[in-house]
Amino acid sequence: MINVGLLGCGNVGHILARHAENFRIVAVFDIIPDRAQELAALSHAEPYADFDEFLRQDTDIIVEAASVAAVRRYGEAILGAGKDLVVLSGGALADDEFRTRLIEAARSAGRKIRVPSGAVTGLDNLKIGQISPLQTLLLRTTKSPGSLGISTPARMEIFKGMAHECIKQYPKNINVAVALGLAAGREADVELYVDPDVERNVHEIFAEGEFGDIYIRVRNVPSPENPATSYMAALSILTLLKNLDNPLVVGT
Structure with a gap:
């Protein structure tokens, strides 16, 4: 069972919590404490308002479902702490200098940066x-x-x-x-x-x-709870997490 930490407790986090399979959410973090508390109750996880404390928890992978700014602020620290990182806000990687630093942080720590398919296929x-x-x-x-x-x-x-x-x-x-x-x-x-x-x-x-x-x-199709979020994007993260430890890999 893979232990997951959620960075960002909005609509995507709620979808992950309701459909968790082959993984468990053990820690959640949001700069708005009430949102972290709400998602923690749904996912039976521990909520954190302090990022450093959140990072110290026993998680294998951190899923970012917050913003481009959150990836830039926390991404290197997550990888440096020995966690894999799922980046939903892929726009953060448009910055060549930042992307290079993030990749180097992953390489140095022996970790992976995973970008799900999000709202598209192919x-x-x-x-x-x-x-x-x-x-x-x-x-x-x-x-x-x-x-x-x-x-x-x-x-x-x-x-x-x-x-x-x-x-x-x-x-x-x-x-x-x-x-x-x-x-x-x-x-x-x-x-x-x-x-x-x-x-x-x-x-x-x-x-x-x-x-x-x-x-x-x-x-x-927009997410039922938040029209600003693509339901397909949330499902792509669920699929990624479900198959992390699957010995059969389909696709490149």
Whole structure:
């Protein structure tokens, strides 16, 4: 049984607590103590308002489900304490300098940084880009205007450029672009649209290389408790944790 610590006690943490299988949540931390207390009661874990105390607990892996800022603030300390780290807020890894430091911290401690599939699919096959470079890697994301605090009567493009630039403007909304780039070995181009006629976040992935071409379209159902969270993203973490100690590995 794998002992898990949760960094961030929002909607994703609640989903993990309700569906824990092959792992147990033993410690939870949030900068808002009441949120940690609430999730601790649900998961039968111990709540912590002090990060250093949280880090001293008997956990094998820490799941970050908080924010880009939380990854940057706590990531190196988690790895240095001998814990594996699951990063849901992959936008933190868009910063080359920080990503290099985090990888070096993991290497020095003999630990792993794990980035789940999140709100998209296809990351495993996009890894072929690390061997045979992709000529095209594009993420086209469409969201409702309200989710980004925008009012518009018609579909509108609000960003076009590279992932590292998009993440600066929309740090909570484009983590998947960074995950795609990490998998493929090259940065993704991003087109971000708002459309008043869409009810779900839509991610379209275009990839092309010597192997041929890929087109993937994902329409995410929001989490029942928090429309700002993709239910698929939470399920991807559950799947990762469920299979950590499985001797049969499917996919690259």
